[in-house]
Amino acid sequence: MSEKISKAQYSPGLFDITQDIIGGLPIKLIEHWLESAQTHDVAVQLLTPYQVTGYSVSSDSTGLTRLTKQKGLLEILVLINQPKEIVYGIGMAIGGEGVGIWAADNTQMFYPASISADTLLSALLTMEDEISKNCQISIGIGAHYGEFYYISGGLYGLEADTIEAVAENDTEGGEIVISQAICSRLPANNSFQLTKRSDLLTPIGDIFRVLDGNRLAQVPGINKNYPIPYSDSFYADLVEYENRLNDTAFCQALSAKYIAHKFVVLIERESKAAESHEVGIFTNLSISAMMKDIGMRLLPQSHGMEIKVISLLGIYTFDSANAALEFGKAFRAELAKEDIACRIGIDGGAALVFDLSVGGKDIAGMPVNVASKMAQDKGEFGKLYLSYGMREYVNVSGFREISYTVSGVEMIVYEG
Incomplete structure (x- = not known):
C-alpha cells in the first residue's frame, strides 16, 4: 500500500452511504482526510475539534470460556448483562458517560476532568464489590487520565487504545489497574493502597494495581439503560428471560x-x-x-x-x-x-x-x-x-x- x-x-x-449503514466509522471525517495532503498538521487540525481531557475507563470480563461450556447462549447474555448494569449505574452516578455500544462483555466509560481521582477510584472499588456479590462473571478494570479524541461515539488515540488493551489483556477478575497519571492526581493523604505492576511497560507510563481504599458512602443502584446494543424487542425478551431462567419452555421458544x-x-x-x-x-x-x-x-x-x-x-x-x-x-x-x-x-x-x-x-x-x-x-x-x-x-x-x-x-x- x-x-x-x-x-x-x-x-x-462509499462516501455517500448514510451513517446508520456505515456503522461507527466516521465516514465524512475519513473523506476529508483522503481529500487532504495527509500530513501530521492536517491530522491535528481535523482531530482538534474532537479532543477531550478526562478519564478513560475500560473493563473486560473473565470466566466466560468456562461458563460457555455450562450454559446456553441466551443465559450467557443475561450473565454478561448484569456487570454492565452495575458499571453503568455507579459510573453515571458520579458523572461518567458510556462510550460506544456495549455489545460484547466489555465496557468503556469517559469521566470528565472535573471528577476527582479519589472519587473515581472509590467508585471503581464499589463496582468490583457489587459485581463480586451479585454476578457470576467478574471483570478487570483499567483506568487512565489523559487526552483523547471523542469521535462518532468512540474514544480514539494512543492513550485510549493503551488502557483499553491493558484492561483486556493484562487484568484478572476483580482487579483494578490505574495509570501513573491518575496516581499523580490523588491527594497526598489518600486512603488507597497501590502496588506497581512491574510486569507492564506501556506508552502511558507505569501501571498500578489498586489493592484497597475508600468506597462510595452510598452504593448507587444498577442502571438498565447502559449503552444497550439490543433492539427494544430483543432486550425486553432478554429481561423477561432473566426472570424465568428455569422456564425450559420459554428458553426453547426464545432460542427458536x-x-x-x-x-x-x-x-x-x-x-x-x-x-x-x-x-x-x-x-x-x-x-x-x-x-x-x-x-x-x-x-x-x-x-x-x-x-x-x-x-x-x-x-x-x-x-x-x-x-x-x-x-x-x-x-x-x-x-x-x-x-x-x-x-x-x-x-x-x-x-x-x-x-x-x-x-x-x-x-x-x-x-x-x-x-x-x-x-x-x-x-x-x-x-x-x-x-x-x-x-x-x-x-x-x-x-x-x-x-x-x-x-x-x-x-x-x-x-x-
Missing part, C-alpha cells in the same frame, strides 16, 4: 426465535504504522473504511452478511460453509493487493445475530469466540484458520492441521 491513501481506491459511492446455525468469518487486519500517532489514527480509519468497501463488494456474490467493521476487525456470517471459506480467501486477496496482511478465523455453529438499537447488527455465540481464538489469539498474519468442526463441511486437504491450548481450551485447527 502506498503511504498516501487515495479516494480512488474505494468504490465511488433468535438463534440460528451460521458460519462466522472473523477477519483481523494488521495495524499500519505512520509518521505520528495522529496520522496513524486516520491511516487506520481509512483502512477500516477499505474493509467496509471490500465487504460490500464481495458479499452479494456469496449471499453473506456483514455484522460489523470496527477498528482492525470485520465479522461476517454465511449460511454456507463453502461460501464463508471462499469469501475469506477473496477478502484476504483484496487486502493483499493493498499490501495489508490479515488473519482469518472461520467456524460454524449456533449464533445469535441481533439488531443494534442505533442501527446495524452485532453477534454473539461460540463460533465468534472460536474464530477469534484461532485468528487473534494464535493466528499468523497472512493465514486463514478453520475450526476442527469445519472439516465436516469443507475440504481441508490443502490445510495444515495444528493443535494448541488457548484460554485453557484444547483446539485442533486447520491453517492455510
Whole structure:
C-alpha cells in the first residue's frame, strides 16, 4: 500500500452511504482526510475539534470460556448483562458517560476532568464489590487520565487504545489497574493502597494495581439503560428471560426465535504504522473504511452478511460453509493487493445475530469466540484458520492441521 491513501481506491459511492449503514466509522471525517495532503498538521487540525481531557475507563470480563461450556447462549447474555448494569449505574452516578455500544462483555466509560481521582477510584472499588456479590462473571478494570479524541461515539488515540488493551489483556477478575497519571492526581493523604505492576511497560507510563481504599458512602443502584446494543424487542425478551431462567419452555421458544446455525468469518487486519500517532489514527480509519468497501463488494456474490467493521476487525456470517471459506480467501486477496496482511478465523455453529438499537447488527455465540481464538489469539498474519468442526463441511486437504491450548481450551485447527 502506498503511504498516501487515495479516494480512488474505494468504490465511488462509499462516501455517500448514510451513517446508520456505515456503522461507527466516521465516514465524512475519513473523506476529508483522503481529500487532504495527509500530513501530521492536517491530522491535528481535523482531530482538534474532537479532543477531550478526562478519564478513560475500560473493563473486560473473565470466566466466560468456562461458563460457555455450562450454559446456553441466551443465559450467557443475561450473565454478561448484569456487570454492565452495575458499571453503568455507579459510573453515571458520579458523572461518567458510556462510550460506544456495549455489545460484547466489555465496557468503556469517559469521566470528565472535573471528577476527582479519589472519587473515581472509590467508585471503581464499589463496582468490583457489587459485581463480586451479585454476578457470576467478574471483570478487570483499567483506568487512565489523559487526552483523547471523542469521535462518532468512540474514544480514539494512543492513550485510549493503551488502557483499553491493558484492561483486556493484562487484568484478572476483580482487579483494578490505574495509570501513573491518575496516581499523580490523588491527594497526598489518600486512603488507597497501590502496588506497581512491574510486569507492564506501556506508552502511558507505569501501571498500578489498586489493592484497597475508600468506597462510595452510598452504593448507587444498577442502571438498565447502559449503552444497550439490543433492539427494544430483543432486550425486553432478554429481561423477561432473566426472570424465568428455569422456564425450559420459554428458553426453547426464545432460542427458536433468535438463534440460528451460521458460519462466522472473523477477519483481523494488521495495524499500519505512520509518521505520528495522529496520522496513524486516520491511516487506520481509512483502512477500516477499505474493509467496509471490500465487504460490500464481495458479499452479494456469496449471499453473506456483514455484522460489523470496527477498528482492525470485520465479522461476517454465511449460511454456507463453502461460501464463508471462499469469501475469506477473496477478502484476504483484496487486502493483499493493498499490501495489508490479515488473519482469518472461520467456524460454524449456533449464533445469535441481533439488531443494534442505533442501527446495524452485532453477534454473539461460540463460533465468534472460536474464530477469534484461532485468528487473534494464535493466528499468523497472512493465514486463514478453520475450526476442527469445519472439516465436516469443507475440504481441508490443502490445510495444515495444528493443535494448541488457548484460554485453557484444547483446539485442533486447520491453517492455510
